Amino acid sequence: MSIITRSIVNADREARYLNPGELQAIRGFFEEGRSRLRIAMMLSANERKIVDQGTQRFWERCPVTPSNSGNPRFRESCMRDQLWYVRLVTYSVIAGDTELIREVGTKGAKEMYNSLGVPIRNVAECMRCLKEVALDFLPLDDANEVAPYFDDLIQAFIP
Incomplete structure (x- = not known):
């Protein structure tokens, strides 16, 4: 809220x-609204790059994972989810609140990923990779502003 x-x-x-x-x-x-909107615009403008580079970083750390199994349908759904989480962080930055992350983005997500056979620790690591890449696109002050939103997201997936 x-x-x-x-x-x-x-x-x-x-x-x-x-x-x-x-x-x-x-x-x-x-x-502080102008700053939040500027950050959101940077994240939005780079969301595909953040997900592409974050995915590559994740696969370097976790090469044996369902998203890297060679199944294009599974890979696409994983990347779609990652785009959703970057968008969710962007929404939360605009709102200046992490409630969206907890109430909309991660509620029930562990159960869903477990039912699909996706290791939860891998989801947390993937979110860490997205955070690292996203922060690289931002000036230091903006990165410091965004980091806690990604931290809340990561925390939601720590088993």
């Missing part, structure tokens, strides 16, 4: 106006 939604929900639940601290937090959110 974004800081705006959280502040409004809390104030409404208590039947009150937003307090000065909440208003200041919302102001800060808007002031």
Whole structure:
């Protein structure tokens, strides 16, 4: 839940106006908005490169894995998932909140990957590779801003 939604929900639940601290937090959110949008645009513009390079890095670390089995259909679905996770990080950066990662992107994902025979530790390692490559596309300050979003994603897949 974004800081705006959280502040409004809390104030409404208590039947009150937003307090000065909440208003200041919302102001800060808007002031940082340009930075979040710039980062999101960089990630969006490079998502295919991030996934392609992240996949290659992952296969170097984990050469024996279902996504590298030679089955093109399985490979395509794995890369589609990776694109989804980069997009999810991008959405979360814009919102300034990791709730999307936990509530939308990873809820039930372990069970799904287990049912498909995909080792969960491999999914976590793949997300680590995506993070490393994505951060290489960003200036240091932006990379420091994005890293915690990928860390939440990785943490969701650590067995």
